[in-house]
Amino acid sequence: MAFPLRFSPLMQASTTQRHLAGIQAELSSVTQAAVTGLSVHDPSDAPGEWHGILDLQASVSDQPLFQENGVAATAMLATIDTSLGDAKDAMDRAIEIAVQMSSETFNDQDRADAAIEVDQLFSQVVELANTSYGDRYLFAGTAYDAPPFDTAGTYLGSNETPESMVGADLRAQTGYDGSTIFPDALQALDDLAVALRSGVGSAPATQDMLDDLQGATETLVLRRVEAGFDYNDAEDAIRTSENLELTLQSALDGEIAADPIETYTRLAELQGTYQAALQVTAQAGSSSLFDFLR
Numbered sequence: 001m002a003f004p005l006r007f008s009p010l011m012q013a014s015t016t017q018r019h020l021a022g023i024q025a026e027l028s029s030v031t032q033a034a035v036t037g038l039s040v041h042d043p044s045d046a047p048g049e050w051h052g053i054l055d056l057q058a059s060v061s062d063q064p065l066f067q068e069n070g071v072a073a074t075a076m077l078a079t080i081d082t083s084l085g086d087a088k089d090a091m092d093r094a095i096e097i098a099v100q101m102s103s104e105t106f107n108d109q110d111r112a113d114a115a116i117e118v119d120q121l122f123s124q125v126v127e128l129a130n131t132s133y134g135d136r137y138l139f140a141g142t143a144y145d146a147p148p149f150d151t152a153g154t155y156l157g158s159n160e161t162p163e164s165m166v167g168a169d170l171r172a173q174t175g176y177d178g179s180t181i182f183p184d185a186l187q188a189l190d191d192l193a194v195a196l197r198s199g200v201g202s203a204p205a206t207q208d209m210l211d212d213l214q215g216a217t218e219t220l221v222l223r224r225v226e227a228g229f230d231y232n233d234a235e236d237a238i239r240t241s242e243n244l245e246l247t248l249q250s251a252l253d254g255e256i257a258a259d260p261i262e263t264y265t266r267l268a269e270l271q272g273t274y275q276a277a278l279q280v281t282a283q284a285g286s287s288s289l290f291d292f293l294r
Helices: 009-036 050-101 108-129 183-197 203-256 260-286 289-293
Strands: 163-167 170-173
Touching (some): 050 108, 050 163, 050 203, 108 183, 163 203
Antiparallel strands (some): 163 170
C-alpha cells in the first residue's frame, strides 16, 4: 500500500524561506536597476563581458580629458597665431624703415632716430617671443616654465616640442621651439639698428639688410601657417572625441543599461510574487503540527 509523501513542518519552512530569499534577491537586483538605470553593477552580473565593459568605461572616461586638452591646445595655438602675426607686423615696419632710410633724402641723424624705433621693434619681438598662456611660455619648447629669450634675444628654452594628448593615439601641439622662429628676426633687427647708427644707407648695404629682414619675416609667416594647421588639427580632435564619446557611451549603455519598461514590469511582478509568498508563509506558520501529520 502506497502512502502519500509527507514533508515535515521544518522542511516546508526551509523550502519556503529559500523561495522567499530567491525572490528577495531578484527583487533587490531589479529595484537597484530601476533606481540606477543599470542592469550590470559588478562582475557577477556579467562575468563574460566584464572586462570589455571596464574597457568601455575607461574609454568613455578618457574623452572629457581629451576634449579639455584639445580646448587648451586651441587656445594656446590661437595665442601663438596672434603673437606671430604681431611679430610679422613688427618686421614689416622694420622693412619699411630700411627702405626709407636708404634714400639720400635722409641724413645720419634721421637714421640714428630710426635706429631708436628699430630698438623698440627688437624689444617688441623679444616680448612676443616670450608670449605666455597662463603660466606656460609658448615658444620655449618643453621648458615652458620660464621665458625662453633674455633681453638680448638669446634663446634659453628647449629644442623639444611640447604636445598634449587629445585622443588615444593623437597629440596636439601646445607650443614651439622658439630657436627655429625668432633668432633670425632678432639678428636682422639688431643688424639694422647698428647699420643705421653707423650711417650706412647705401643701396647695396640696405639690400643686404632687406634680404635678411624679408627672410626672417617669411619664417614667421611659415610658422604662423603651421600653427594654423595645428589649430585645425586640435579642433578636429575635439570633434572626434565628442563623437567618439557618444558612440562609446551608446555601446556602454547597450552593455549595462537596464530597459526601463522591462525593469519596471518585472519589478511589479516580483513585488506581487513577494507579497503572495509572504501570505503563504504566514499561513504555513500558523498551521499546527497535527495539520502536517494528517
